[in-house]
Amino acid sequence: xxEVEQNSGPLSVPEGAIASLNCTYSDRGSQSFFWxxxxxxxSPELIxxxxxxxxxxxxxxxxxxxxxxxxxxxxxxxSQPSDSATYLCAVDSGSARQLTxxxxxxxxxxx
Amino acid sequence: DAEITQSPRHKxxxxxxxxxxACHQTWNHNNMFWYRQDLGHGLRLIHYSYGVHDTNKGEVSxxxxxxxxxxxxxxLTLESAASSQTSVYFCASSExxxGREVGYTxxxxxxxxxx
Numbered sequence: 422x423x424e425v426e427q428n429s430g431p432l433s434v435p436e437g438a439i440a441s442l443n444c445t446y447s448d449r450g451s452q453s454f455f456w457x458x459x460x461x462x463x464s465p466e467l468i469x470x471x472x473x474x475x476x477x478x479x480x481x482x483x484x485x486x487x488x489x490x491x492x493x494x495x496x497x498x499x500s501q502p503s504d505s506a507t508y509l510c511a512v513d514s515g516s517a518r519q520l521t522x523x524x525x526x527x528x529x530x531x532x
Numbered sequence: 533d534a535e536i537t538q539s540p541r542h543k544x545x546x547x548x549x550x551x552x553x554a555c556h557q558t559w560n561h562n563n564m565f566w567y568r569q570d571l572g573h574g575l576r577l578i579h580y581s582y583g584v585h586d587t588n589k590g591e592v593s594x595x596x597x598x599x600x601x602x603x604x605x606x607x608l609t610l611e612s613a614a615s616s617q618t619s620v621y622f623c624a625s626s627e628x629x630x631g632r633e634v635g636y637t638x639x640x641x642x643x644x645x646x647x
Contacts, residue, residue: 520636523574
């Protein structure tokens with residue numbers, strides 16, 4: 422059973438701070454890693470993907486991947502109240518194209 | 533603009549009835565997926581398809597079926613609805629150029645209640 426683990430939270434950070442979200446996965450064959458944001462009552466929205474070890478930056482978001490340790494993280498700089506949502510980590514199954522999702526981390530950014 | 537739409541948005545049905553949830557995408561994506569989302573379980577894969585006439589079972593496929601007769605549609609059928617199938621259902625589509633997944637686009641979801 423392929424597993425993707427996230428701390429469920431809730432994680433609270435003050436406005437302007439850095440929010441750090443973490444995810445570990447069990448399948449060493451995984452090649453593609455994704456972060457989705459889901460607002461309450463809405464569908465998941467893709468915000469970042471990363472394929473290679475290291476960091477990938479997009480605006481206020483940075484995804485970090487360490488395949489040797491089997492973890493992927495998401496940093497949100499200058500957090501805003503509008504970033505308050507559940508963040509889902511998703512990992513592919515190596516050669517297969519299905520994604521396995523973690524159960525999500527609920528983030529609250531306090532004004 | 534391309535989109536992926538699900539219908540209905542909300543559905544209440546009785547135990548034992550057959551229910552079909554619709555998913556239609558205009559992205560021309562080959563890959564389509566059905567997930568259910570429940571508190572404490574996250575998103576779990578029900579069925580998926582990589583092209584016309586291709587369907588595969590996911591992690592929680594018991595009691596569900598799908599068919600893919602064209603690129604645009606992947607309807608999900610609950611053969612005999614059970615209370616355990618009360619959930620929010622999401623359809624998603626994607627492309628995977630050179631075999632690498634580039635991320636799903638999700639529909640807006642269907643909230644199904646079985647009473």
